[in-house]
Amino acid sequence: MATILYARVSTSDQTLDHQRRQAEAAGFHIDTVIEDHGVSGLNVRLTDRPNGRRLYDLLRSGDTLVVRWVDRLGRNYQDVCDAIRHFLDRGVTIRTVINGMTFDGSTSDPIQKAVRDALIAFMAATAQAQAEASKEAQKAGIAYARTAEDGRYRGRKPSYSRAEFRLVQDMLTQQAGTSAIARATGLTRQTVLRIRDAPQEAERVLASWGM
Template sequence: MQTILYARVSTTDQTIAHQEKQARDAGFTLDRVISDDGVSGVTTRLVDRPEGRRLFDILRSGDVLVVRWVDRLGRNYADVTETIREFMRRGVVIKTIINRMTFDGATTDPMQQAVRDALIAFMAASAQAQAEATKAAQAAGIEHAKANEGNAYRGRKPSFTRAQMGTVRDMLAQGAGVSAIAQATGLSRQAAYRIKDDPAEAEAALMKWGM
Protein backbone atom coordinates (compact mmCIF):
# COMPACT_ATOMS: atom_id res chain seq x y z
CA MET A 1 0.00 0.00 0.00
CA GLN A 2 1.21 3.50 -0.79
CA THR A 3 0.13 7.11 -0.39
CA ILE A 4 0.34 9.12 -3.60
CA LEU A 5 -0.15 12.86 -4.02
CA TYR A 6 -1.52 13.93 -7.38
CA ALA A 7 -0.85 17.61 -8.08
CA ARG A 8 -1.88 19.66 -11.10
CA VAL A 9 -1.15 23.25 -12.07
CA SER A 10 -2.39 25.07 -15.13
CA THR A 11 -0.71 28.48 -14.82
CA THR A 12 2.71 29.88 -13.92
CA ASP A 13 1.18 31.43 -10.78
CA GLN A 14 0.76 27.95 -9.26
CA THR A 15 3.43 25.46 -8.27
CA ILE A 16 3.60 21.72 -7.70
CA ALA A 17 5.91 22.32 -4.74
CA HIS A 18 3.24 24.38 -2.98
CA GLN A 19 0.68 21.59 -3.26
CA GLU A 20 3.21 19.06 -1.96
CA LYS A 21 4.02 21.35 1.00
CA GLN A 22 0.30 21.69 1.76
CA ALA A 23 -0.04 17.91 1.84
CA ARG A 24 2.93 17.39 4.14
CA ASP A 25 1.87 20.27 6.40
CA ALA A 26 -1.55 18.60 6.67
CA GLY A 27 0.15 15.49 8.06
CA PHE A 28 0.26 13.23 5.01
CA THR A 29 3.28 10.96 4.64
CA LEU A 30 3.78 10.67 0.89
CA ASP A 31 5.42 7.77 -0.89
CA ARG A 32 5.18 9.34 -4.33
CA VAL A 33 4.23 12.62 -5.99
CA ILE A 34 2.74 12.54 -9.46
CA SER A 35 2.05 15.83 -11.18
CA ASP A 36 0.89 17.45 -14.40
CA ASP A 37 2.24 20.94 -15.04
CA GLY A 38 0.53 23.42 -17.38
CA VAL A 39 -2.49 21.18 -17.96
CA SER A 40 -6.07 22.44 -17.91
CA GLY A 41 -8.54 20.59 -15.75
CA VAL A 42 -11.39 21.91 -17.86
CA THR A 43 -10.41 20.69 -21.31
CA THR A 44 -8.22 17.67 -20.51
CA ARG A 45 -9.55 14.60 -18.71
CA LEU A 46 -7.36 13.04 -16.05
CA VAL A 47 -6.91 9.88 -18.09
CA ASP A 48 -5.69 11.97 -21.05
CA ARG A 49 -2.99 13.81 -19.11
CA PRO A 50 0.57 12.43 -19.30
CA GLU A 51 0.95 11.84 -15.56
CA GLY A 52 -2.75 11.48 -14.82
CA ARG A 53 -2.71 8.37 -16.99
CA ARG A 54 -0.06 6.91 -14.68
CA LEU A 55 -2.48 7.02 -11.76
CA PHE A 56 -4.76 4.60 -13.57
CA ASP A 57 -1.77 2.33 -14.18
CA ILE A 58 -0.28 2.25 -10.68
CA LEU A 59 -3.10 2.69 -8.16
CA ARG A 60 -4.05 -0.56 -6.44
CA SER A 61 -6.47 -1.66 -3.73
CA GLY A 62 -5.46 -0.20 -0.37
CA ASP A 63 -3.60 2.76 -1.86
CA VAL A 64 -4.43 6.31 -0.76
CA LEU A 65 -4.68 9.08 -3.35
CA VAL A 66 -4.22 12.57 -1.92
CA VAL A 67 -5.30 15.73 -3.78
CA ARG A 68 -5.48 19.35 -2.66
CA TRP A 69 -9.15 19.35 -3.63
CA VAL A 70 -11.23 17.50 -6.22
CA ASP A 71 -10.59 20.27 -8.75
CA ARG A 72 -7.03 18.92 -9.11
CA LEU A 73 -8.55 15.79 -10.65
CA GLY A 74 -10.53 17.98 -13.01
CA ARG A 75 -13.10 20.71 -13.41
CA ASN A 76 -15.56 18.73 -15.48
CA TYR A 77 -18.44 17.21 -13.52
CA ALA A 78 -18.76 13.98 -15.51
CA ASP A 79 -15.00 13.36 -15.62
CA VAL A 80 -14.42 13.97 -11.90
CA THR A 81 -17.34 11.87 -10.67
CA GLU A 82 -16.48 8.93 -12.94
CA THR A 83 -12.79 9.13 -12.03
CA ILE A 84 -13.50 9.01 -8.28
CA ARG A 85 -15.95 6.15 -8.72
CA GLU A 86 -13.44 4.20 -10.81
CA PHE A 87 -10.73 4.58 -8.18
CA MET A 88 -13.14 3.56 -5.41
CA ARG A 89 -14.14 0.47 -7.38
CA ARG A 90 -10.47 -0.48 -7.36
CA GLY A 91 -10.31 -0.13 -3.58
CA VAL A 92 -8.43 3.18 -3.61
CA VAL A 93 -9.19 5.72 -0.88
CA ILE A 94 -9.25 9.37 -2.03
CA LYS A 95 -8.45 12.09 0.50
CA THR A 96 -8.49 15.87 0.08
CA ILE A 97 -6.18 18.29 1.88
CA ILE A 98 -8.78 21.07 1.94
CA ASN A 99 -11.83 20.18 4.05
CA ARG A 100 -10.22 16.81 4.95
CA MET A 101 -12.70 14.76 2.93
CA THR A 102 -12.35 10.98 2.52
CA PHE A 103 -13.99 8.96 -0.23
CA ASP A 104 -13.89 5.22 0.35
CA GLY A 105 -15.71 2.59 -1.70
CA ALA A 106 -15.55 -0.01 1.06
CA THR A 107 -18.85 0.85 2.72
CA THR A 108 -21.84 -1.36 1.87
CA ASP A 109 -24.39 0.63 3.85
CA PRO A 110 -26.81 2.18 1.33
CA MET A 111 -27.34 5.36 3.36
CA GLN A 112 -23.61 5.95 3.71
CA GLN A 113 -23.19 5.29 0.00
CA ALA A 114 -25.93 7.79 -0.82
CA VAL A 115 -24.38 10.51 1.35
CA ARG A 116 -20.90 9.82 -0.07
CA ASP A 117 -22.11 9.89 -3.67
CA ALA A 118 -24.11 13.07 -3.13
CA LEU A 119 -21.04 14.75 -1.65
CA ILE A 120 -18.87 13.66 -4.58
CA ALA A 121 -21.46 15.04 -7.00
CA PHE A 122 -21.68 18.34 -5.12
CA MET A 123 -17.92 18.84 -4.99
CA ALA A 124 -17.48 17.93 -8.67
CA ALA A 125 -20.27 20.31 -9.65
CA SER A 126 -18.68 23.05 -7.52
CA ALA A 127 -15.35 22.55 -9.29
CA GLN A 128 -16.97 22.95 -12.72
CA ALA A 129 -19.08 25.92 -11.59
CA GLN A 130 -16.00 27.66 -10.22
CA ALA A 131 -14.13 27.12 -13.48
CA GLU A 132 -17.02 28.61 -15.43
CA ALA A 133 -17.31 31.57 -13.02
CA THR A 134 -13.58 32.22 -13.29
CA LYS A 135 -13.75 32.16 -17.08
CA ALA A 136 -16.66 34.61 -17.06
CA ALA A 137 -14.84 36.94 -14.64
CA GLN A 138 -11.72 36.86 -16.79
CA ALA A 139 -13.73 37.71 -19.91
CA ALA A 140 -15.44 40.58 -18.10
CA GLY A 141 -12.10 41.79 -16.77
CA ILE A 142 -10.60 41.79 -20.27
CA GLU A 143 -13.52 43.81 -21.62
CA HIS A 144 -13.25 46.23 -18.71
CA ALA A 145 -9.53 46.70 -19.33
CA LYS A 146 -10.08 47.19 -23.08
CA ALA A 147 -12.74 49.80 -22.43
CA ASN A 148 -10.25 51.80 -20.37
CA GLU A 149 -7.24 51.10 -22.56
CA GLY A 150 -6.68 54.76 -23.41
CA ASN A 151 -6.91 55.84 -19.80
CA ALA A 152 -3.43 56.22 -18.30
CA TYR A 153 -4.82 56.15 -14.76
CA ARG A 154 -4.58 52.62 -13.45
CA GLY A 155 -5.78 53.21 -9.93
CA ARG A 156 -4.12 51.78 -6.86
CA LYS A 157 -1.96 48.72 -7.42
CA PRO A 158 -3.81 45.56 -6.35
CA SER A 159 -2.88 44.26 -2.91
CA PHE A 160 -3.23 40.68 -4.16
CA THR A 161 -1.49 38.56 -6.77
CA ARG A 162 -3.14 36.43 -9.42
CA ALA A 163 -2.23 33.30 -7.46
CA GLN A 164 -3.85 34.72 -4.32
CA MET A 165 -6.95 35.66 -6.30
CA GLY A 166 -7.15 32.08 -7.60
CA THR A 167 -6.91 30.72 -4.07
CA VAL A 168 -9.66 33.08 -2.90
CA ARG A 169 -11.94 31.89 -5.71
CA ASP A 170 -11.21 28.23 -4.96
CA MET A 171 -11.88 28.62 -1.25
CA LEU A 172 -15.10 30.55 -1.90
CA ALA A 173 -16.29 27.71 -4.11
CA GLN A 174 -15.55 25.31 -1.25
CA GLY A 175 -17.71 27.35 1.13
CA ALA A 176 -14.91 28.95 3.15
CA GLY A 177 -15.60 32.19 5.00
CA VAL A 178 -13.77 35.44 4.35
CA SER A 179 -11.90 35.30 7.65
CA ALA A 180 -10.56 31.82 6.88
CA ILE A 181 -9.63 32.90 3.36
CA ALA A 182 -7.77 35.97 4.62
CA GLN A 183 -5.83 33.84 7.10
CA ALA A 184 -4.94 31.20 4.50
CA THR A 185 -3.83 33.69 1.82
CA GLY A 186 -2.27 36.39 3.99
CA LEU A 187 -4.64 38.98 2.50
CA SER A 188 -6.68 41.51 4.40
CA ARG A 189 -10.40 40.86 4.78
CA GLN A 190 -11.01 43.93 2.58
CA ALA A 191 -8.95 42.45 -0.26
CA ALA A 192 -10.74 39.11 0.05
CA TYR A 193 -14.11 40.86 0.00
CA ARG A 194 -13.07 42.86 -3.09
CA ILE A 195 -12.33 39.67 -5.01
CA LYS A 196 -15.50 38.02 -3.71
CA ASP A 197 -17.85 40.93 -4.44
CA ASP A 198 -16.47 41.99 -7.85
CA PRO A 199 -14.25 39.33 -9.47
CA ALA A 200 -14.39 41.08 -12.86
CA GLU A 201 -13.03 44.32 -11.39
CA ALA A 202 -10.34 42.36 -9.53
CA GLU A 203 -9.31 40.70 -12.80
CA ALA A 204 -9.28 44.06 -14.60
CA ALA A 205 -7.09 45.60 -11.88
CA LEU A 206 -4.51 42.84 -12.27
CA MET A 207 -4.50 43.28 -16.05
CA LYS A 208 -4.04 47.06 -15.79
CA TRP A 209 -0.90 46.49 -13.73
CA GLY A 210 0.35 43.64 -15.88
CA MET A 211 0.03 41.17 -13.03
Protein backbone atom coordinates in the same frame (compact mmCIF):
# COMPACT_ATOMS: atom_id res chain seq x y z
CA MET B 1 0.14 0.46 0.21
CA ALA B 2 1.26 3.82 -1.13
CA THR B 3 0.09 7.40 -0.63
CA ILE B 4 0.21 9.32 -3.89
CA LEU B 5 -0.30 13.07 -4.20
CA TYR B 6 -1.68 14.29 -7.53
CA ALA B 7 -0.96 17.97 -8.12
CA ARG B 8 -2.17 19.91 -11.13
CA VAL B 9 -0.92 23.44 -11.77
CA SER B 10 -2.51 25.32 -14.63
CA THR B 11 -0.83 28.75 -14.31
CA SER B 12 2.56 30.15 -13.42
CA ASP B 13 1.10 31.49 -10.16
CA GLN B 14 0.43 27.99 -8.85
CA THR B 15 3.20 25.71 -7.65
CA LEU B 16 3.67 22.03 -6.94
CA ASP B 17 5.58 22.85 -3.75
CA HIS B 18 2.60 24.78 -2.36
CA GLN B 19 0.29 21.80 -2.83
CA ARG B 20 2.80 19.38 -1.31
CA ARG B 21 3.42 21.65 1.68
CA GLN B 22 -0.32 21.91 2.27
CA ALA B 23 -0.67 18.13 2.19
CA GLU B 24 2.24 17.54 4.56
CA ALA B 25 1.01 20.25 6.93
CA ALA B 26 -2.33 18.40 7.02
CA GLY B 27 -0.53 15.28 8.23
CA PHE B 28 -0.14 13.30 5.01
CA HIS B 29 3.05 11.29 4.47
CA ILE B 30 3.51 11.34 0.71
CA ASP B 31 5.31 8.47 -1.02
CA THR B 32 4.98 9.66 -4.62
CA VAL B 33 4.02 12.92 -6.30
CA ILE B 34 2.40 12.94 -9.74
CA GLU B 35 2.13 16.36 -11.33
CA ASP B 36 0.73 18.00 -14.43
CA HIS B 37 1.67 21.53 -15.49
CA GLY B 38 -0.21 23.99 -17.67
CA VAL B 39 -3.21 21.71 -18.19
CA SER B 40 -6.82 22.89 -18.14
CA GLY B 41 -8.97 20.92 -15.75
CA LEU B 42 -12.10 22.03 -17.59
CA ASN B 43 -11.21 20.97 -21.11
CA VAL B 44 -8.69 18.15 -20.70
CA ARG B 45 -9.78 14.85 -19.14
CA LEU B 46 -7.61 13.25 -16.47
CA THR B 47 -6.84 10.30 -18.75
CA ASP B 48 -5.67 12.69 -21.50
CA ARG B 49 -3.15 14.57 -19.37
CA PRO B 50 0.54 13.65 -19.65
CA ASN B 51 0.75 12.35 -16.08
CA GLY B 52 -2.91 12.02 -15.19
CA ARG B 53 -2.94 8.75 -17.09
CA ARG B 54 -0.16 7.46 -14.79
CA LEU B 55 -2.61 7.43 -11.88
CA TYR B 56 -4.61 4.73 -13.63
CA ASP B 57 -1.44 2.66 -14.02
CA LEU B 58 0.02 3.23 -10.55
CA LEU B 59 -2.90 3.12 -8.14
CA ARG B 60 -3.71 -0.26 -6.63
CA SER B 61 -6.19 -1.55 -4.06
CA GLY B 62 -5.25 -0.22 -0.63
CA ASP B 63 -3.46 2.87 -1.99
CA THR B 64 -4.47 6.40 -1.03
CA LEU B 65 -4.81 9.20 -3.58
CA VAL B 66 -4.37 12.66 -2.05
CA VAL B 67 -5.48 15.84 -3.82
CA ARG B 68 -5.68 19.42 -2.56
CA TRP B 69 -9.35 19.37 -3.56
CA VAL B 70 -11.35 17.53 -6.23
CA ASP B 71 -10.73 20.37 -8.70
CA ARG B 72 -7.14 19.11 -9.05
CA LEU B 73 -8.54 15.96 -10.65
CA GLY B 74 -10.54 18.14 -12.99
CA ARG B 75 -13.15 20.82 -13.36
CA ASN B 76 -15.46 18.90 -15.65
CA TYR B 77 -18.37 17.40 -13.72
CA GLN B 78 -18.62 14.12 -15.61
CA ASP B 79 -14.88 13.54 -15.83
CA VAL B 80 -14.34 14.07 -12.10
CA CYS B 81 -17.25 11.80 -11.14
CA ASP B 82 -16.08 9.07 -13.51
CA ALA B 83 -12.46 9.25 -12.30
CA ILE B 84 -13.36 9.11 -8.60
CA ARG B 85 -15.76 6.21 -9.04
CA HIS B 86 -13.19 4.32 -11.12
CA PHE B 87 -10.60 4.60 -8.35
CA LEU B 88 -13.11 3.71 -5.63
CA ASP B 89 -14.14 0.59 -7.55
CA ARG B 90 -10.45 -0.35 -7.71
CA GLY B 91 -10.17 -0.15 -3.92
CA VAL B 92 -8.37 3.19 -3.76
CA THR B 93 -9.13 5.66 -0.97
CA ILE B 94 -9.33 9.31 -2.04
CA ARG B 95 -8.59 12.05 0.50
CA THR B 96 -8.67 15.82 0.12
CA VAL B 97 -6.36 18.25 1.91
CA ILE B 98 -9.01 20.98 2.04
CA ASN B 99 -11.84 20.05 4.41
CA GLY B 100 -10.27 16.63 5.09
CA MET B 101 -12.76 14.65 3.02
CA THR B 102 -12.33 10.87 2.67
CA PHE B 103 -13.96 8.70 0.02
CA ASP B 104 -13.61 4.95 -0.19
CA GLY B 105 -15.51 1.97 -1.53
CA SER B 106 -15.66 0.02 1.71
CA THR B 107 -19.35 0.58 2.42
CA SER B 108 -21.94 -1.81 1.03
CA ASP B 109 -24.90 0.02 2.56
CA PRO B 110 -26.98 1.52 -0.30
CA ILE B 111 -27.94 4.61 1.71
CA GLN B 112 -24.32 5.39 2.61
CA LYS B 113 -23.31 4.84 -0.99
CA ALA B 114 -26.00 7.23 -2.16
CA VAL B 115 -24.87 9.91 0.31
CA ARG B 116 -21.22 9.44 -0.73
CA ASP B 117 -22.03 9.64 -4.44
CA ALA B 118 -24.24 12.71 -3.93
CA LEU B 119 -21.40 14.48 -2.12
CA ILE B 120 -18.95 13.58 -4.88
CA ALA B 121 -21.40 14.89 -7.48
CA PHE B 122 -21.88 18.12 -5.54
CA MET B 123 -18.13 18.73 -5.23
CA ALA B 124 -17.57 17.96 -8.92
CA ALA B 125 -20.39 20.30 -9.94
CA THR B 126 -18.96 23.03 -7.70
CA ALA B 127 -15.54 22.63 -9.30
CA GLN B 128 -17.00 23.06 -12.78
CA ALA B 129 -19.15 26.02 -11.76
CA GLN B 130 -16.14 27.79 -10.22
CA ALA B 131 -14.04 27.15 -13.32
CA GLU B 132 -16.72 28.51 -15.65
CA ALA B 133 -17.26 31.58 -13.47
CA SER B 134 -13.52 32.23 -13.37
CA LYS B 135 -13.28 31.84 -17.15
CA GLU B 136 -16.07 34.35 -17.70
CA ALA B 137 -14.46 36.80 -15.27
CA GLN B 138 -11.16 36.50 -17.14
CA LYS B 139 -12.89 37.11 -20.47
CA ALA B 140 -14.57 40.19 -19.06
CA GLY B 141 -11.27 41.42 -17.66
CA ILE B 142 -9.46 40.91 -20.96
CA ALA B 143 -12.21 42.74 -22.83
CA TYR B 144 -12.05 45.57 -20.33
CA ALA B 145 -8.27 45.74 -20.62
CA ARG B 146 -8.56 46.07 -24.40
CA THR B 147 -10.90 49.04 -24.08
CA ALA B 148 -8.46 50.54 -21.59
CA GLU B 149 -5.81 50.55 -24.29
CA ASP B 150 -7.97 53.12 -26.06
CA GLY B 151 -7.56 55.52 -23.15
CA ARG B 152 -10.25 54.37 -20.79
CA TYR B 153 -9.46 54.21 -17.09
CA ARG B 154 -8.86 50.69 -15.80
CA GLY B 155 -9.24 51.61 -12.17
CA ARG B 156 -6.67 51.32 -9.43
CA LYS B 157 -4.04 48.61 -9.83
CA PRO B 158 -4.82 45.73 -7.44
CA SER B 159 -2.72 45.50 -4.29
CA TYR B 160 -2.59 41.71 -4.55
CA SER B 161 -1.01 39.33 -7.05
CA ARG B 162 -2.77 36.38 -8.65
CA ALA B 163 -0.81 34.03 -6.38
CA GLU B 164 -2.02 35.96 -3.32
CA PHE B 165 -5.57 35.95 -4.70
CA ARG B 166 -5.48 32.15 -5.02
CA LEU B 167 -3.98 31.74 -1.56
CA VAL B 168 -6.77 33.87 -0.06
CA GLN B 169 -9.36 31.73 -1.85
CA ASP B 170 -7.69 28.53 -0.60
CA MET B 171 -7.67 29.74 2.99
CA LEU B 172 -11.26 30.94 2.76
CA THR B 173 -12.26 27.49 1.55
CA GLN B 174 -10.58 26.12 4.67
CA GLN B 175 -12.70 28.57 6.70
CA ALA B 176 -9.73 30.56 7.94
CA GLY B 177 -10.54 33.94 9.49
CA THR B 178 -9.87 37.16 7.60
CA SER B 179 -7.30 38.34 10.16
CA ALA B 180 -5.39 35.03 9.90
CA ILE B 181 -5.45 35.26 6.09
CA ALA B 182 -4.19 38.84 6.21
CA ARG B 183 -1.26 37.78 8.40
CA ALA B 184 -0.44 34.81 6.17
CA THR B 185 -0.55 36.76 2.91
CA GLY B 186 0.70 40.16 4.04
CA LEU B 187 -2.44 41.78 2.63
CA THR B 188 -4.65 44.19 4.54
CA ARG B 189 -7.79 42.83 6.14
CA GLN B 190 -9.84 45.15 3.90
CA THR B 191 -8.27 43.59 0.80
CA VAL B 192 -9.04 40.09 2.07
CA LEU B 193 -12.65 41.14 2.70
CA ARG B 194 -12.95 42.55 -0.85
CA ILE B 195 -11.71 39.28 -2.33
CA ARG B 196 -14.00 37.27 -0.06
CA ASP B 197 -17.11 39.34 -0.82
CA ALA B 198 -16.57 39.79 -4.57
CA PRO B 199 -14.18 37.11 -5.90
CA GLN B 200 -15.28 37.47 -9.54
CA GLU B 201 -14.72 41.23 -9.46
CA ALA B 202 -11.34 40.70 -7.80
CA GLU B 203 -10.32 38.31 -10.58
CA ARG B 204 -11.65 40.68 -13.26
CA VAL B 205 -9.45 43.48 -11.89
CA LEU B 206 -6.41 41.19 -12.03
CA ALA B 207 -7.16 40.30 -15.64
CA SER B 208 -7.73 43.93 -16.61
CA TRP B 209 -4.17 44.69 -15.49
CA GLY B 210 -2.79 41.59 -17.19
CA MET B 211 -1.92 39.95 -13.88
